[in-house]
Amino acid sequence: MISEPLSEEAAVELARGFKALGDPVRLRLLSLIAARRGGEVCVCELTSAFTLTAATISHHLKVLRVAGLVDCERRGTWVYYWVVPAKLGALSQLLDASPVVAAGAGG
């Protein structure tokens, strides 16, 4: 859980991450990617899991990527996406109910 008030700067940065997660499509995209621990998922596979257009999926993937939650790489014809665990972990810790004695939380 949050143990001390956030600075405005920290709040802006963290809010960017949560904002990216605040859409059902992006959350499902992330779950499809993250479900493959350490693995990668082709965009074509992600697109086929929705009834939305490829352009819309690409847009959502870009939002996730700009937020630093996922990263990608083109490999020949296809583009593969994977999650960035450190970024997800940072957001998770903020909400975690178990005390995390990290980051010199003075108090």
Added chain:
Amino acid sequence: MISEPLSEEAAVELARGFKALGDPVRLRLLSLIAARRGGEVCVCELTSAFTLTAATISHHLKVLRVAGLVDCERRGTWVYYWVVPAKLGALSQLLDASPVVAAGAGG
């Protein structure tokens, strides 16, 4: 970490929570409230921590409340807010990078 794809329904519900967290003001409000573990914070105290109007703060608090992240109670003249740990914990778990489950969590 997310270990399996989310259903559309689950994604919609969870996205509501993350969306509420996706604003710097709301994130700072939550941190101000959550920093008092089990405690409560008066709206007047929250409002004075920002340069925004009381109406705007009230609006953001309502967003957090509708999302189930905080709850409140009027007590005489003042209104007090507190966090709902269970809700924060649910969101945290989804992103948690250190899953308690070892391998083979089939389902």
Added chain:
DNA sequence: TCCTTGGTTAGACGAATGTCTAAACAGACA
């Protein structure tokens, strides 16, 4: 070179968001 497939970018448009001012509601007190 041209064509085909996979994926992204650009532009448009209705819906939702964040902020404000003004007004209303709730309680305390003279």
Added chain:
DNA sequence: TGTCTGTTTAGACATTCGTCTAACCAAGGA
């Protein structure tokens, strides 16, 4: 009752968001 303080609600307005279609870029194969 009236008035003051604390908080929420209503309405307005510019900005941002999610989606689409159309166009473009990247790679492979004839």
